[in-house]
Amino acid sequence: MRISSKTIYDIGVNQIGTLQTALARTQQQLSTGRKNLTAADDPIATARALEVTQSQAINTQLVTNRQNAKSGLGQEEVALASTTSLLQDVKTLTVNAGNGSMTQKDRESLAVELEGRLTDLLGIANTADGAGGYLFSGYKSTTLPFTQTATGAAYQGDQGQRELQVGSTRKLAVSDSGSSVFENNVNGNGTFVTGADPGNYARGGSGIISPGSVKDPTQLTGHQYQIDFAVTPATPGTPSVTTYTVTDVTLGQPVPPAPVPATPIPYVSGQNITFDGMQFDIKGAPADQDKFTIQPSTRESIFTTLTDLIGALRAPGDGPAGQASLTNKLNQANASIDNSLDNVLSVRASVGSRLKELDYLDSAGDDLNLQYASTLSDLQDVDTVKAISSFTQQQINLDAAQKSFKTLSGLSLFNYIS
Numbered sequence: 001m002r003i004s005s006k007t008i009y010d011i012g013v014n015q016i017g018t019l020q021t022a023l024a025r026t027q028q029q030l031s032t033g034r035k036n037l038t039a040a041d042d043p044i045a046t047a048r049a050l051e052v053t054q055s056q057a058i059n060t061q062l063v064t065n066r067q068n069a070k071s072g073l074g075q076e077e078v079a080l081a082s083t084t085s086l087l088q089d090v091k092t093l094t095v096n097a098g099n100g101s102m103t104q105k106d107r108e109s110l111a112v113e114l115e116g117r118l119t120d121l122l123g124i125a126n127t128a129d130g131a132g133g134y135l136f137s138g139y140k141s142t143t144l145p146f147t148q149t150a151t152g153a154a155y156q157g158d159q160g161q162r163e164l165q166v167g168s169t170r171k172l173a174v175s176d177s178g179s180s181v182f183e184n185n186v187n188g189n190g191t192f193v194t195g196a197d198p199g200n201y202a203r204g205g206s207g208i209i210s211p212g213s214v215k216d217p218t219q220l221t222g223h224q225y226q227i228d229f230a231v232t233p234a235t236p237g238t239p240s241v242t243t244y245t246v247t248d249v250t251l252g253q254p255v256p257p258a259p260v261p262a263t264p265i266p267y268v269s270g271q272n273i274t275f276d277g278m279q280f281d282i283k284g285a286p287a288d289q290d291k292f293t294i295q296p297s298t299r300e301s302i303f304t305t306l307t308d309l310i311g312a313l314r315a316p317g318d319g320p321a322g323q324a325s326l327t328n329k330l331n332q333a334n335a336s337i338d339n340s341l342d343n344v345l346s347v348r349a350s351v352g353s354r355l356k357e358l359d360y361l362d363s364a365g366d367d368l369n370l371q372y373a374s375t376l377s378d379l380q381d382v383d384t385v386k387a388i389s390s391f392t393q394q395q396i397n398l399d400a401a402q403k404s405f406k407t408l409s410g411l412s413l414f415n416y417i418s
Contacts, residue, residue, distance in 0.1 A: 019397055042319055043361075048375075056372040059170070063365055065164045066358050072162075072174040073355050076135055079127045080181070080348045086124070087341050090117050090306065095336060095344035097313055098330050100323060105314070107326075111313040118306045122146055122153060125182050127173075136178030145178040152303030155179050167361050172354055181347050183301040185340040188333065189213060191220065194280055196328040199289035203288035205229070208327050211335045212294075214281030219277030223250035224295045227273070230264060231288035242267040242286065246275060284324055305336040 096102075097110050125136055125146045133141030137157030146153040159180070161173040187193045194209045207229070214220065226247045234240040243264030246255040254262030255275050271281045282292065312329035316322050 016402060019394060026223050028268065030079035042412055052372050052375050053383065056369065059365055059368055059372065062166060062168070063362070066166045066362055066365070068173055069164045069166055069174045070355065070358055072135075073351050073358075075127070075129060075349065076175065077355070079124050079135060079239075080344055082124050083121065083181070083344050084348070085339065086117055086121055087302070087337060087344065090114065090309075091334070091337050091341070093117075094330060094333055096307060098327060103317060107313040107317060114306060114310050114313070118303065118310070121182075121302065121306070122148055124276040125153070125178055129179065135175060136181060138175070138177040138179075146182070146303070148303075152301050152305075152307045153182075155183060155301075165363075166349040166358060170361065172357065174354075175274045176347055176351070181344065182303065182340075183299060185302055185305070185336060185343050187300040187305075187336045187339065188295075188297040189335060191338060192294055193297050193332065193335070195293045195295070195332060196325065198325075199295065201316070201325040202320050203287040203290055204321045205290035206284040206324040207290055207292065208284045208324050208331075209282045209292050210280045211331055212278055213262075214277060215274060216277040220251075221248075221276050222296050223248050223256065223276070225249060225276075225293070227292040227294070229267065229286040229288065229290040229292075230380050231286070238275055244286075246273075248276075284320070287321075302335055302336075302340045305333055305340065309333040350417045 084404055093110055093114060099109060102110075126144055127135045129135050129141070134143070134145050134157075137145040139160035139162065140157045141162065145157045145158050147398050155178055157178050159177050161177065162175045163171045164174050166172045189211050191214050192212065195214050196207065196209055200207065226249050227244050229242060229244045232241040232243075244267050245262045245264055247253070247262070248255050256351065265280070268288070269285070270281055272279055272281050278294065280294075286292075306331070312326060312333065315325065315329075317326040
């Protein structure tokens with residue numbers, strides 16, 4: 001078959017070009033470390049690599065979110081730890097205030113010290129988050145959470161908990177509202193709160209009512225009650241007699257139900273008074289017409305508790321009646337402070353559990369990142385040993401093609417005609 005010189009040249013050039021292209025592609029694979037240089041090389045692997053790359057980018061962003069969450073929760077933990085220490089200090093001062101040997105001047109000194117603690121607590125509640133906002137203002141992050149008032153402090157934030165996406169399917173609260181930390185405190189024993197009528201002091205009564213406890217939860221009514229005392233003066237040969245009646249203020253009837261007026265019950269100092277699932281005692285010497293109240297526990301701000309405590313220390317507290325009035329108020333304050341401490345510790349436990357969860361999520365995120373890297377390597381990375389072998393073989397083939405083409409193109413009968 002006759003082959004023209006042009007055909008010989010065209011075939012030779014095309015073959016050399018093909019070999020050079022293959023060699024260049026292998027060289028590019030080695031230099032980039034990628035086996036698929038374009039999507040056309042392996043469309044399925046390229047699409048899968050894009051999905052994995054996007055998932056890896058999301059995982060990287062979640063790592064950043066978890067770091068931000070740890071920072072926010074770490075700041076909150078520091079603030080709550082300071083609050084715990086401060087309330088424990090307040091508890092100590094409150095117990096000391098009950099010392100009967102203290103004078104009014106001594107109690108005034110304690111009141112001044114408690115004012116400082118109140119200011120400190122307000123500062124903690126208004127802690128900044130370092131990003132132009134406040135830790136305990138809920139969603140209203142740029143609003144100052146608390147402002148001091150005559151009765152304690154007013155909350156300016158909301159009930160929201162700011163959240164961050166810390167996992168592919170997990171959002172985590174990175175803050176707590178000031179209301180849940182500083183105002184979510186029940187007074188009394190958590191079920192009911194006992195108290196003395198302010199007029200008892202003026203009447204000279206020295207009765208002290210205990211915080212009480214729940215004896216039978218099934219009998220609790222959630223009603224308000226009032227205990228009224230009556231004192232029959234002593235007469236020659238007959239000692240004075242102190243009695244009391246219990247009234248269900250909510251229903252407007254005696255306890256236990258009886259014809260009105262109810263039969264008075266003889267009073268014995270320190271003897272348990274039990275009704276409707278509640279139990280408490282009254283000690284001392286109540287005066288005629290003295291009153292004590294029992295009400296369902298309600299939520300009370302710790303700032304209100306401290307403000308009332310400061311007022312109680314500054315009220316007249318001398319003599320049996322004054323000491324009894326002070327003791328009743330201190331008992332109420334002690335119970336509320338204990339409940340406040342329990343609430344703060346509960347929030348701290350919640351913060352700790354969230355920080356622990358972030359540690360677990362970090363560990364899982366690291367494992368996931370390794371898995372993504374391994375998958376991308378399988379889809380994209382070139383087999384270096386195989387590529388170098390191919391490169392060497394292609395280089396030899398190209399060199400052979402070039403030399404053979406030179407020889408072929410140089411053949412001519414005219415070279416042998418002299």
